[in-house]
Amino acid sequence: MNIELFIAKRLISKKHSTNSFSRPIVAVAIGGIAIGLAIMIVAVSIVTGFKKEISEKVIGFGAHLQIVNYDNNTSYETLPISQNQHWIGQVSALPGIESVNKFIVKAGILKTDEYLHGVVFKGIDSDFNWEFFNQYMVEGDTLIIADSAKSNNVVISQFIAKALNLKVGDSFAAYFIQDPPRMRKFNVLGIYNTQLEDLDKIFVFVDIRHLRKLNDWEDDQITGFEIHVDDFSKILEYDLAVNRIVGNNFSPDGSMLKVKNIQEDYPGIFDWLSLLDINVWVILILMVSVAGFNMVSGLLVIILEKVNMIGILKSLGAENIRIEKIFLYVAGFLISRGLLLGNIIGIGLCLIQMYTGVISLDPESYYVSTVPINLNVIYIVILNAGTMIITLLMLIIPSMIISRISPADSIKFN
Numbered sequence: 001m002n003i004e005l006f007i008a009k010r011l012i013s014k015k016h017s018t019n020s021f022s023r024p025i026v027a028v029a030i031g032g033i034a035i036g037l038a039i040m041i042v043a044v045s046i047v048t049g050f051k052k053e054i055s056e057k058v059i060g061f062g063a064h065l066q067i068v069n070y071d072n073n074t075s076y077e078t079l080p081i082s083q084n085q086h087w088i089g090q091v092s093a094l095p096g097i098e099s100v101n102k103f104i105v106k107a108g109i110l111k112t113d114e115y116l117h118g119v120v121f122k123g124i125d126s127d128f129n130w131e132f133f134n135q136y137m138v139e140g141d142t143l144i145i146a147d148s149a150k151s152n153n154v155v156i157s158q159f160i161a162k163a164l165n166l167k168v169g170d171s172f173a174a175y176f177i178q179d180p181p182r183m184r185k186f187n188v189l190g191i192y193n194t195q196l197e198d199l200d201k202i203f204v205f206v207d208i209r210h211l212r213k214l215n216d217w218e219d220d221q222i223t224g225f226e227i228h229v230d231d232f233s234k235i236l237e238y239d240l241a242v243n244r245i246v247g248n249n250f251s252p253d254g255s256m257l258k259v260k261n262i263q264e265d266y267p268g269i270f271d272w273l274s275l276l277d278i279n280v281w282v283i284l285i286l287m288v289s290v291a292g293f294n295m296v297s298g299l300l301v302i303i304l305e306k307v308n309m310i311g312i313l314k315s316l317g318a319e320n321i322r323i324e325k326i327f328l329y330v331a332g333f334l335i336s337r338g339l340l341l342g343n344i345i346g347i348g349l350c351l352i353q354m355y356t357g358v359i360s361l362d363p364e365s366y367y368v369s370t371v372p373i374n375l376n377v378i379y380i381v382i383l384n385a386g387t388m389i390i391t392l393l394m395l396i397i398p399s400m401i402i403s404r405i406s407p408a409d410s411i412k413f414n
Contacts, residue, residue: 108204117164295394
């Protein structure tokens with residue numbers, strides 16, 4: 001039988017703690033742990049929610065990886081490459097690769113009777129995955145690219161639609177600055193709104209064959225390939241794996257290829273998301289420290305309250321280490337109560353925000369209209385385990401005060 005555990009359970013039982021003068025102090029310590037854990041859960045859920053949602057939006061426009069011509073061109077329009085590559089099967093067969101799609105991008109100017117707006121046309125083929133944009137369509141439909149004839153329909157953003165006063169079914173002229181300049185008429189088939197304004201205001205989705213003809217390219221020429229993977233956190237590993245197959249290789253037309261990931265295309269957005277991690281670590285350190293010091297003070301009060309019991313146990317021959325274990329068990333039970341309450345509060349607040357969106361944001365500044373929440377069981381378990389372990393480690397030193405208490409002192413104290 002574990003005597004230390006038995007005594008600890010008796011000490012925290014309702015019968016023994018009801019009239020204890022340490023009860024309000026211990027309650028404050030438990031409350032401190034609960035509030036600290038709740039804040040940590042909410043902070044981690046919000047930050048990971050921001051990173052997940054905004055990353056998914058950026059990836060929706062540009063995929064995880066792109067393979068393009070190695071021409072050192074930093075503009076949207078690069079020299080073409082052939083879509084007939086010997087390595088496509090090898091890349092598609094890599095573990096974690098979900099799709100490899102063709103695309104063409106070309107800058108242009110949209111014009112109506114009253115307004116002008118500069119955009120980037122993204123030419124897509126029938127293999128384009130609309131899963132991401134389907135959840136952000138506010139009006140109309142997505143493009144269906146048929147094999148028979150080119151489609152004059154396009155999908156534009158709500159930002160562009162408002163800027164040019166367009167709606168589904170309207171037509172507009174698009175001008176392309178080249179030699180000679182060219183013009184095409186397009187019809188608005190659908191309107192999307194991802195709230196990622198930096199990209200919403202420039203991207204228009206169109207049949208890839210229009211851009212190929214405007215560029216006077218051959219039927220097999222494209223800007224490049226987009227690659228989607230199943231785990232964004234491993235993007236650098238996928239980048240390296242694809243580079244081993246594709247990097248520094250030559251296309252059938254003699255052009256050299258390069259592989260780039262989405263973080264290289266949009267460093268500003270991903271650097272901003274990385275800075276959020278610093279804020280989370282500051283919050284975690286502060287909250288764990290506060291919870292730990294609250295429990296230190298609570299444990300010291302409990303020890304002082306039980307000095308008489310400590311003296312009796314020592315007079316009966318109990319070793320210091322065994323008595324210290326009693327109070328560490330007590331602290332463990334109290335911390336568990338705080339963690340349980342903190343989980344209820346933290347997860348409850350997150351669920352309220354997830355299902356009601358009660359806290360709203362300015363999408364122009366934050367790229368989302370409500371505070372995003374990402375409740376991850378693994379993160380919650382780590383927060384609970386980390387708080388428990390760190391707090392108990394902080395209690396080892398103050399529990400050693402027991403070794404300085406002698407039976408004689410406890411009699412005088414009593």
